[in-house]
Amino acid sequence: MKYSREQLITMISGQMPEKRWRHVEGVMTTSVSLAKRYGADPEKADLAALLHDLAKFWPMERQEAVMLEHGLQPELLQYDRQLLHAEIGAYVAEQEYGIQDEEVLNAVRYHTSGREQMTLLDKIVCLADYIELGRNFPGVDRIRELAEENLEKALICGFDSTISFLLQQGKIIFPLTVIARNSLIRELNE
Secondary structure: OOOOHHHHHHHHHOOOOHHHHHHHHHHHHHHHHHHHHHOOOHHHHHHHHHHOOOOOOOOHHHHHHHHHHHOOOHHHHHOOHHHHHHHHHHHHHHHOOOOOOHHHHHHHHOOOOOOOOOOHHHHHHHHHHHHOOOOOOOOHHHHHHHHHHOHHHHHHHHHHHHHHHHHHHOOOOOHHHHHHHHHHHHHHHO
């Protein structure tokens, strides 16, 4: 890692509005709490949470240019542009910030969509992004309750909420989110 945690905080917080930075802080706190509860590395959870939205407020033209220039999952461009920042964030974390831990990079990369056979860290950062205390949407309290009992059940509920919202809005659903949900259900049933 090229930079200290404090340097990363300064660089990342400077790229977003204060309200979004408060969200990132909430995801960091929640990720560390979940990591301790479920046996993951709290330092990795904190780092992945710190990095998870680093490209969120880049202009969309810049995000699209980075995606195309570096060949980063170009299929994402066919879906909601809100998905781009996760892939770009992982790329920037590695290329510009010197993060070499693949587990951390993947937790950043998949925090919006999930993926099949999510790692413990993937699950923690994705769920923390849903349930940090600044979040307020229908069903979030139920997801928080489930997070106290079972990580996978909480994530399934979160994915269900996202999929339901997208269906109600008539939006395209990124297939990886459905795959992630199904993978979690299979994991619970095994």
